[in-house]
Amino acid sequence: MDGMNYTLWAYPMRAYLEFKGYWLITTNGLPDIATRTEPFAYNPVKDESMDELTETWESQIRRQELKDKYHNLDDGAKGSMKQKLSNAIIEEIKDMATAKEIWKYLEDKFNKAGSAQVFGDIQKVYAFQIRGNQNPETQISKLALLFAHLKAQGAEISKFYQAMTLLNAGSMKWPHLIGIGPLLLVNLLLK
DSSP states (O other): OOSSOHHHHHHHHHHHHHHHTOHHHHHHOSOGGGGOOSOSOBOOOOTTOOOOOOBOHHHHHHHHHHHHHHHHHHHHHHHHHHHTSOHHHHHHHTTOOSHHHHHHHHHHHHOOOOHHHHHHHHHHHHHOOOOTTOOHHHHHHHHHHHHHHHHHTTOOOOHHHHHHHHHHHHTTTOHHHHHHOHHHHHHHHOO
16 A cells, blocks of 8 residues: 555455454454553462562463463554555554554545545446456446445445446447346346
């Protein structure tokens, strides 16, 4: 991601982070247990002893294991995001400590569709065609993704216009469909 294509980067990155088990640490941050300093258990003390309480070795190991586990998840999330970022953006986020901080920063700074990006996506919708031996289901999915992308950018296209675009996209391959029931086709394809 270079800053201009945040929406194209964010959806697949979220899916990848979910797949790897990093998404919760990215959205929620490190849980309190990852930085816990209070022992889980203390060594037994003699009845009238004035000695300070000491942590059991099992408790020390457990706290360290939990700390390592959550910090490793956080490091995995940070590394996964950085793999798909430009060097300039990596330089901006290099001092951020957690995946949550990085995700929030990127979202706040780049999750804005510029007018040029929205215009380019609308041009893709205008030019969309199903041609030749292309699988119509795959092509219709691509068109639906374009519509979803525009909606995410705040430029939602009405269902009517989506239906007309779909009919137009297939008119070269299936001209007979235009005359035999566009509403039926639209209802079938946009459900």
